[in-house]
Amino acid sequence: GENVEQHPSTLSVQEGDSAVIKCTYSDSASNYFPWYKQELGKRPQLIIDIRSNVGEKKDQRIAVTLNKTAKHFSLHITETQPEDSAVYFCAANRRRDDKIIFGKGTRLHILP
Amino acid sequence: SAVISQKPSRDICQRGTSLTIQCQVDSQVTMMFWYRQQPGQSLTLIATANQGSEATYESGFVIDKFPISRPNLTFSTLTVSNMSPEDSSIYLCSVEGRSQGYGYTFGSGTRLTVV
Numbered sequence: 001g002e003n004v005e006q007h008p009s010t011l012s013v014q015e016g017d018s019a020v021i022k023c024t025y026s027d028s029a030s031n032y033f034p035w036y037k038q039e040l041g042k043r044p045q046l047i048i049d050i051r052s053n054v055g056e057k058k059d060q061r062i063a064v065t066l067n068k069t070a071k072h073f074s075l076h077i078t079e080t081q082p083e084d085s086a087v088y089f090c091a092a093n094r095r096r097d098d099k100i101i102f103g104k105g106t107r108l109h110i111l112p
Numbered sequence: 113s114a115v116i117s118q119k120p121s122r123d124i125c126q127r128g129t130s131l132t133i134q135c136q137v138d139s140q141v142t143m144m145f146w147y148r149q150q151p152g153q154s155l156t157l158i159a160t161a162n163q164g165s166e167a168t169y170e171s172g173f174v175i176d177k178f179p180i181s182r183p184n185l186t187f188s189t190l191t192v193s194n195m196s197p198e199d200s201s202i203y204l205c206s207v208e209g210r211s212q213g214y215g216y217t218f219g220s221g222t223r224l225t226v227v
Contacts, residue, residue, distance in 0.1 A: 032214055043204065043218040044155065046113075051214075089154060099145070100206075100216055102155045 002027040002094045006103030014111050019080055021088055021106045024072040029095035033073050035064060036089040038105075044089060048075070077108075085110045114139050114207050118219030125195055125226050132191045133222045135205035140185035145206040145216070146178070155204065161188040195226045 006023045013019045025033075034049035050057045050064045050073065057064050061080075066073040077084055090103040115138040125131050135144060144161040159169040159180055167180040181189045192199050202221045209215025 034214075034216065043220050046215060046217070049215065097160075099157055099160065101157070104154045 002030075002092075002101055004090060004092050004101050004103040006090050006106060008106060009104065010107045010109070012109040012111055013080055015080055015082060017080055019075075019077045019084070019108055021075045021090065021108075022072060023074070023090035023092075023103050024070075025092040026071070027092065027095055028071060030092040031095065032093040032098075032100075033064070033066060034091050034100065035062075035075050036091065036102075038087045038089065040086075047088075080110050082110050082112070084108060113209055113215060113217045114141065116205060116207060116217060116219040118205055118222060120222055121220060122223040123225070125224065127196050127226055129195055130191055130193045131195065131224060132189050133203055133205075135188045135190075135219055137186045137207055141207040142185070143208060144182065144188040146180065146188075146190045147204045147206060147218075149202040149204060149221070151201070158190070158203075161190075192224065195224075197226045200224055200226045 004025050031052035035047050036044035037047045038044040048059050048062050048064050050066050055066055061078045063076045087105045087107050089105045091100045094101050117136045119134050146158040147155040148158050149155050157170050158173045158178055159167045161167050161180045161182040163182045163185050177193055179191045202223050204221045205219040206216045
């Protein structure tokens with residue numbers, strides 16, 4: 001079946017440095033790739049998404065890149081801050097019914 | 113994006129009992145989705161609640177265990193039936209954004225503990 005692989009499962013970076021989280025997807029027909037941030041005890045929040053007709057999208061310190069040929073996409077956070085500490089989930093739509101399938105998540109720690 | 117109210121926020125239940133979770137959206141939506149998030153894990157889609165028709169379930173989830181209602185375009189319920197400790201999890205409802213298939217928004221979740 002369709003699945004989304006996410007790496008790494010845990011990531012620690014110094015405050016101010018950049019963080020990169022990578023995902024691959026199996027459904028070559030997927031065309032929508034959202035990223036969610038989940039803080040402890042809270043609901044997942046959509047932070048950025050990209051559709052397959054573009055290769056990159058930026059929103060302030062956050063950017064997402066998409067390589068359709070290789071079927072992978074990445075989240076880039078620059079100038080990390082303590083409030084960036086959270087679990088991040090990548091996801092992709094399952095094209096046959098447009099349902100969203102999630103990766104296993106990356107726990108990001110921002111070190112002081 | 114839509115505003116979703118989900119309740120209860122948490123509950124502790126005895127094994128063998130059932131719990132019904134409610135999800136209310138502030139606007140009409142075609143589909144509502146129910147996810148499960150086990151402790152420290154990802155979000156797994158349980159089923160899609162369709163107004164006017166039966167819910168569609170993902171592999172590994174069955175209607176007898178997770179009956180779903182969708183009486184109108186703003187409301188849905190998920191029941192966790194005959195609970196066991198393995199059902200302890202966070203259950204979240206979700207709806208699409210303004211564009212169909214995009215921008216899913218989640219409710220605040222129901223933290224269920226089965227003892």
